[in-house]
Amino acid sequence: MLTFQSVILGVLLGGLYALLAAGLTLYFGVMRVVMIAHSAFLILAAYLAWYFHRETGIDPLVSLVGTVPLFFVLGVAMQRLLISRLRAATLTMMSVLLTFAIALLIEGLLGYVFSGTQRRTQLSYSGTSLDFFGARVAVVKLIAFGLAAAALLGLYVLLKASRFGLALRATIQHREAAQLAGIDTNRVAGYGFGLGLATAAIGGTALALDTTIYPSLHWHWIGPLMAIIVVGGLGSVPGAAIAAMLLGLTQSLLQLPLGTTWAQTVFYVALFATLAFRPQGFFGGRLAQRF
């Protein structure tokens, strides 16, 4: 029974990982940028949701109305004003450093403004849980999963069914060819960045519902997320989603025999195994090795 409970929790966690990894994949796809600050923005969004709830008493989910557009604009601005200024020859390395600097900046400012104290959102339904075939699942975790799943579905539809999605996928596949086909790849890349950061806003709000947050929490997220996108094959959204589900599930199952800390190592084991045996990733992703 406990195992079944772990499976449920693993799937719920995997959903959140999948959404966030999809964001990371978008940045990598459009710009070949590994965005270290992704999880820092995640924590920033969680803090904004928590702060919004504390100040107004309204459900933190409502903060999405503000954070999603804000993060989208921030993402576009970041790509247009910062990332695109870097030299093309050293873009990959330097963008890692630049986004790392942004992560430090966010962590430092969060620590300065909100102090290092651990924060938790207290909601009327925080303690409620549902009975699901004998497994007890907290309502907040279900909401978080629902949010992640809806966002991921929306992203999928946007990428597959809209003209913009077509342009974005073309930019990811082959930048020059997309330009020849008349796509303004710079603008598309900017929007891709905005979308990626918007996933961090949604993920952060979901995170704020049931997790204790503190400024340096983002380091616990960036490692697993980067492992997921490497295992999934850098640049492949479905690959990232599958890897996220599998690794989230494995982590959740290993928590029973090994404990929380050791279970986290599964991400790094998977990362090193991928690099040793299949550096291009296990699910799709032709891009990985060269970038």
Next chain:
Amino acid sequence: MPSVSSLLRLSVVVAGAALALSFPMLAPNPYILSAGVVVASYAVLSTSWNFVGGFTGYISLGHGAYVGLGAYGTGLLIIKAGLPSFAALLLSAALVAALAVPIGIASLRVRGASFVIVSISLVLILLLIFQSWASFTGGSNGLVVPRPFPGLRRPDHHLVFFYLFCALLAVALLSWWVIDRSRFGMGLKAIREDEDKAQSLGTPTFAFKLLAFVASATFTALGGGLYALWFGDLDPVFQFSILTGAYMVLMALLGGVRHLFGPLLGALVVGSALEYFKVEYGSTQLHLVATGLLLAAVVLFMPDGVIPALSDVYNRLFRPRATSIREATAAELRSQEEVRG
């Protein structure tokens, strides 16, 4: 006969070394001296980082891992195996070198982004292990490393370790200089400029990268181990910190990764600034903000570092002939060459 510029360079180096060695005499109090030890240790670390970052262009954000391994290796060998302090330091560095071989083989197979991801992951995984395995490493309670010279008073302890760090720095700089002028260094720099071309011209790129990587890890471990002997108290959160790795990258980039003294210069600037922030703002997170801003500024505005930026300015102001459009005729140039030679 050595030229004027090389004489000038030599005298600057000698003057810098003399200034560094006389720093303990100039330091007004033991606190400043201990800050000097910290800055010297940063100089060792960023110079060690530059064996990989500068020569091959592979930017590792995870060199904090080798600092931690060197420090914990030294401490654990003293405590668990009863080795004398400096034997433990050397053995620990040798162990880290051995460990760096498989890590290098795994991570140098991939370039760019994947390499950085692996280097960060390594720090995160080691932090998890050293925190969780409390029975062996002391976990979050820390590990107290016995002092190598129990009889020394604290200021003298700082003094001895300042010179030890300077000696290690000198060895690291000398090794970098020798590699820089060797065929091996030429191969490494070819990898930095264009790895595929270097490989097709017959450079054994993988072996070269691995060798540079192991050398870098070893020097970093020596720096970490020496720090453990000096500071005497290890905590996984500080030893296996992404920040340490970020500081090394920042220092090296700020000074200029293509220059022998670039990382040292960066360490002087960033290290002193960090110590100043520690005093002024204590436990607030402002040092993170400052580090982030500085790193972003360096990456955006002078990715080649201070040394090339300054020499550009110098050339523009004092040596206008170095511009690309020649104002002198070929004959004039030739006569100038004769005068100079």
